[in-house]
Amino acid sequence: MNLIGQALTVVRKDLLLEWRGKGRLISVLMFGVVTLLLFSFAVGPDSTLLRAAAGGFLVLALLLSSTLGLSESFRVEQEQRAIEGLLLLPVDPIALYYGKTLSNTLFLMLLAPVLTPVALILYSVQLDLKGLAVLLGLWTLAAAGLSAPGTLYAAMTSRLQSQDVLLPLLLFPLVIPVLMGAVKSITLILTGDPMSQVGSWAALLASFAIIYWSLCGLLFPHAIEEGI
Amino acid sequence: MNLIGQALTVVRKDLLLEWRGKGRLISVLMFGVVTLLLFSFAVGPDSTLLRAAAGGFLVLALLLSSTLGLSESFRVEQEQRAIEGLLLLPVDPIALYYGKTLSNTLFLMLLAPVLTPVALILYSVQLDLKGLAVLLGLWTLAAAGLSAPGTLYAAMTSRLQSQDVLLPLLLFPLVIPVLMGAVKSITLILTGDPMSQVGSWAALLASFAIIYWSLCGLLFPHAIEEGI
Amino acid sequence: MTRQFKWDSGIGLLGLLLLFVGSYIGLFVAPSERYMGEVQRIMYVHVPCAWNAMLVYMLAFIFAIISLWTHRPKWDAATTAAAEVGIVLNSLLLVQGSIWARATWGVWWDWDVRLTTSLIMLLLFAGVLALRSFVHDASRRATWTAIATIVAFVDVPLVYFCVRWWRSLHQVQSTPDTVAPMMVVPLRINAFAILFIAIWMMTQRARLELDRRRQDQVSEPERLAPIGGSNNA
Amino acid sequence: MSIRATDSATLAIQTRGLGKRFGRQWALAHCDLQVRPGEVLLLAGANGSGKTTLLRLIAGLYKPTQGSMTIYGMDPDQEKLACRRTLTLVGHDNYLYSQLTALEMLQVWTRLRGAELEKAQAIELLREVDLHDRRDYPVGGFSAGMRKRLTLLRTRLEEPRLVLLDEPFSALDAAGQNLIEDWIEGYRSAGKTVVLASHNLPRSSRLCDRAFLLQEGQILWQGTGEAILDQVGTTV
């Protein structure tokens, strides 16, 4: 079977697992909502302050939920060492990586359509439909950028003690460009975009995604050379 | 052996495990530091905004790190079902609960002394030594309040799919009083406390801790009646 | 499948009837409010929803204690039903409140005590149901639902106080509290109407839960005839 | 120890109509078991016949869906801790913390039983299972059989009167299997009760006083250890 076929088989398996454990998506979403709420409590009831930081908080909530989703995606692989069962099969590690990354990207993409409206309401920010569409597009780029290194690191940490701490620890500093790009561009969208800077931030997000999709695909086979 | 002796044995075992896997404490701390950093990126370079929200961000970072620490504390119990080995011994569930809760409280208490200085530097806020002492005292109350329901829920979710999502999901809304109490009182300390309101917030934190230490101690034996 | 007429269907019908009457009075008979105008009439469902949500959560709490005590499936069903109906009322409350807020304050949301408390309450109990959905074993599910319900409910007063203190430095949202008698009547009627409907929904939901359990309940297999061996115990 | 089979106070285990259902599946049903103190009992049966479920029910790790039981006359619901003090179970899992060493694992277990274990005693115990030279190695690096050996030491740490063993011989080498056989003989002569589930019939049938054959969650047959070999030959 060719690479693409194998990768799609991995995606299919992940979607099946996701479907079986529907709870995971829903609870990651609820986690995101609760995080959005927490931010407003942390800042206090002052709504101007909240509104100024709304874009940042939305992106942070998305990032935190994404990290949880990523580390969950390997939890199920390790439970009865199913991942070893996959590694023993003649599956190209590259197919494995891109399959897993793709299904993680799909998963992360689902977060924004739910969390954005909640953030808009909680932080009393307005956004028209066009703005929303642009925002979702940006998040798709960001999600792709997050899941490329995220999947690599989640695989590498999945069998270590305290993966849930290690993964964000490794990932957060790495994805600061994604964070900043997303925060900046989303804040621009929320506050109106007079200078049309969104484009260049989107370019940053896209290049991050492209670089890490290629780089991590090259590195992953080495990471799993001795199993995970 | 009496209850207290058993509980202390559990604490001792947990401390030994902690000592062996020193990595956990360090990486939870580093996670906290990275989170503090993320907040400043998410809010942007506006330092007044940052300073106004400094207390809130510090508490949020503490809370997020705490949740990770709590869910880790049961990861090691489930890895080879060690917890079942404990449940099979004639250990009073109450002793088990308070032992685990105490060791979690100790763990969480260690977070503030490290994260507070980092937050002070990152957000350029000043604090004298007395203020620092009061802050650490408040965090001790908050840590006790967090770990009581946190330990109960961590135990209950430890064997479910997606514990790492479920635990914060259950815990965050529950500990909003702790969050608010800590944010308010710590912000008061950071900005100076003209009206001496810190006392009443500390009272809130203390009553939360007392209520949940008693309530969860009563409920825990039921939770593990059929094993976890 | 023929179903005999159950007492709760009666209550449900009564509730619908009352809701119709109350809403009629509220919409067409009661005077409109001086400042807010016609939007204010949303109050006749808003306030009853709020009262009943609280009441139903309290029922969930009581059922949870009994369920933990007795381990009987019916109390688990009752706890779940109450928690779910509470969530439904709570969500309705939030939606109505947001619409009202949008119309009067110009924003969908504000960090007022009651608003904030309602939202946290919703999340607390939604967490309970999320936990429940992950537990497959029926008896453990019952225990854990009960525990989580108790833990969540005990938190509500604490949340209320802390949100009040949290707000205290800022102005408290003004709400009209001088109320005309013609406003009180539909409010009362609708409160009972929604209470009855809530009871009806709870019994339906509890029945459904018990039915589901019964479907899973396969009776013990036939006792196998032991072969050979005499009982040499 | 005099025995009257009908008197539950003098029985080590008595179950009445014990049953356990998972979802729509009855893992165990109609289980009436009477075990006298000092007996060695074998549970045999095909995969999925309910052996593990029965042992876990007796150990109090599952709540019965139906029926009741007593352990040395005690009701596990009422006197949970006393029952736990009376019995010990080694199941399919190993109950280990991978970061602790073999020695530390033993100490943790003993302390939680309310006793204290001298280092010399612990080394003596480890020597029994041939792990004494690995005493300071973290158990996470142990082989399957080494883990099993360590966990089986739990039965020797204190004085449980009822020892429940779920496939004690699996993962062990010949020497290990002989050792466990000796242990079980020792328990018998010390008047302790042993219930073991095993697929290693040649070995376990010659150990046991009575054998039970389970099928689809029910006790199909009971008899002596020698008889079960023939029985299994004909039915399985």
Next chain:
Amino acid sequence: MSIRATDSATLAIQTRGLGKRFGRQWALAHCDLQVRPGEVLLLAGANGSGKTTLLRLIAGLYKPTQGSMTIYGMDPDQEKLACRRTLTLVGHDNYLYSQLTALEMLQVWTRLRGAELEKAQAIELLREVDLHDRRDYPVGGFSAGMRKRLTLLRTRLEEPRLVLLDEPFSALDAAGQNLIEDWIEGYRSAGKTVVLASHNLPRSSRLCDRAFLLQEGQILWQGTGEAILDQVGTTV
């Protein structure tokens, strides 16, 4: 298939000075193994003697600390995927996703091997291990033996020429053990190579063409299946 033991291209497995160290512990050392295609090989040895380590090295799950090997003439470093296509390993773990059903597990495995499994075929396979009536149950609720049976089906899904089995008989009931024995006989007559590690010497020694006795990570002895029974009797 004619065999010249010195020609690595015609050997199923050839290892030269293979060794694996964990920390300060040599789990395997100086391992020179030559396995001809169509042979059934038994690895015996005490707990912790290095059987699992050797099998995992061959399967490519560990990287050797020392030495080299070829599998059907291929270098696993160079031709990883080809090696994986050639071999299959069933180890101590079960490689299952608890939420999937037995049928779905089989389908996932086959698809990843690049084939497609008709439902009828899958049911036929499940029938072989007596799990056909549990095909739509999530495997998380399976008993230890049922999981093992399901995982052992991995050896039948495709056409691996080299089957590595780590304690294939453990957790299985008598019928299951007989079945696996039949399978191994079948593999032998189909010209496949089988390497199994087992503590069930009576059963595995009569199956194998050659037996190896490991001790502390080194091959201590090699001989025929019958001979190992005596050998173990004297050394262990």
